[in-house]
Amino acid sequence: MTDHDETMVAAPRLLMPGGSWSGPRAVAMSAGRISRMLDGMPVGAESLVSGALTPGMLDLHNNGAFGVDFATADTAGWRRVLAGLAARGVTSVQPTVITAPLPEILAATRRACVAMDALVGEPVARVLGIHLEGPFLADSRRGAHRADWLLDATPGALDVLLDDAATRRLLRTVTLAPERPHGLEAVRRLVGAGVNVAIGHSDATTAQTLAAVDAGATMVTHLFNAMRPFAHRDPGLVGAALTDARLWCGLIVDGVHVDPVACRLAFQAAGDRLVAVSDSILIAGLPSGTKLEFGGSEVAVDEDGVGRRADGTIAGAGIVLDEGVRRMIAAGIDPATVLRAATEAPARALRRDDLGRLAQGALADLVWWDDDWVPRRVWIGGVEVKHD
Numbered sequence: 001m002t003d004h005d006e007t008m009v010a011a012p013r014l015l016m017p018g019g020s021w022s023g024p025r026a027v028a029m030s031a032g033r034i035s036r037m038l039d040g041m042p043v044g045a046e047s048l049v050s051g052a053l054t055p056g057m058l059d060l061h062n063n064g065a066f067g068v069d070f071a072t073a074d075t076a077g078w079r080r081v082l083a084g085l086a087a088r089g090v091t092s093v094q095p096t097v098i099t100a101p102l103p104e105i106l107a108a109t110r111r112a113c114v115a116m117d118a119l120v121g122e123p124v125a126r127v128l129g130i131h132l133e134g135p136f137l138a139d140s141r142r143g144a145h146r147a148d149w150l151l152d153a154t155p156g157a158l159d160v161l162l163d164d165a166a167t168r169r170l171l172r173t174v175t176l177a178p179e180r181p182h183g184l185e186a187v188r189r190l191v192g193a194g195v196n197v198a199i200g201h202s203d204a205t206t207a208q209t210l211a212a213v214d215a216g217a218t219m220v221t222h223l224f225n226a227m228r229p230f231a232h233r234d235p236g237l238v239g240a241a242l243t244d245a246r247l248w249c250g251l252i253v254d255g256v257h258v259d260p261v262a263c264r265l266a267f268q269a270a271g272d273r274l275v276a277v278s279d280s281i282l283i284a285g286l287p288s289g290t291k292l293e294f295g296g297s298e299v300a301v302d303e304d305g306v307g308r309r310a311d312g313t314i315a316g317a318g319i320v321l322d323e324g325v326r327r328m329i330a331a332g333i334d335p336a337t338v339l340r341a342a343t344e345a346p347a348r349a350l351r352r353d354d355l356g357r358l359a360q361g362a363l364a365d366l367v368w369w370d371d372d373w374v375p376r377r378v379w380i381g382g383v384e385v386k387h388d
Contacts, residue, residue: 056091056365099134129172
């Protein structure tokens with residue numbers, strides 16, 4: 001069999017573009033892409049007799065997992081976390097590097113370039129580009145980010161990032177607080193350089209948020225968390241995010257960062273613009289009580305699977321995105337709605353029409369879920385990911 005031979009997988013239910021179920025149907029794959037979509041269970045297709053087949057998940061906010069921090073990992077660490085994510089149905093990831101001194105950020109992106117070059121062709125999660133969460137954040141909404149490392153997004157600071165070859169190659173998204181000095185001009189410059197701008201860790205008012213959107217910002221980093229709280233006379237960033245069709249709303253779906261009731265509100269208000277993210281950190285997938293260093297301070301896994309600093313501050317999630325899918329379904333959100341938020345919506349947020357969809361021409365990244373919404377089989381580029 002050559003790489004161009006067609007293989008087929010059929011299932012009783014498939015998640016189709018737009019978030020609707022269809023089936024039974026089959027996906028034909030050739031040369032790493034979906035070559036055809038067929039009705040029924042065709043002769044020659046491998047038939048999955050239960051569960052559901054969906055596109056692979058995309059996690060746009062992931063700091064690491066399985067004991068690995070993307071910001072400090074070497075190539076072996078990148079291989080470990082990308083393979084682990086793939087096995088859990090996360091077929092594409094936007095690794096996140098949090099606030100750090102600029103030389104450390106540059107060192108992180110250089111290590112990422114080395115790792116990505118070394119991992120070409122391996123059955124691991126695709127890297128969508130680097131997400132910098134900081135250092136251009138509001139001190140009053142910094143959360144677990146170190147105050148002494150925060151910066152204004154001055155032209156000089158952006159020069160350091162955009163003039164570095166490795167950073168320019170990989171930089172995909174920057175989260176910033178637009179109300180800081182130079183914030184709006186930074187939005188314009190980053191967008192002009194082809195970088196997505198997300199608003200987050202911000203005390204922005206509604207007017208300041210809309211000014212940033214007018215300047216080109218298109219996303220919101222972890223809705224509700226580390227931002228001005230919603231109030232009926234001061235809706236702030238939350239109100240703007242839930243009502244402005246230009247913004248994609250990232251939501252941490254562990255059910256702890258955001259209460260399940262607020263999660264349901266976000267899904268209902270944002271609709272197709274809701275993007276499910278893990279915000280996982282290196283303790284994701286590790287036992288409760290595990291303690292590791294993250295962002296310059298010790299973080300421990302609590303009983304809810306959340307990483308907390310010694311003072312109780314949440315530093316990030318301790319779950320992989322498939323667990324977030326299960327928690328949102330358990331919270332009463334329709335499975336197709338949740339899965340669309342973890343597949344098609346993040347792909348559209350990054351303007352990637354070749355990902356997150358079961359459609360002819362899309363990359364053949366697939367997940368077969370059992371009836372309890374646990375990923376049982378995963379394909380990346382039409383090649384099945386083998387579990388150890």
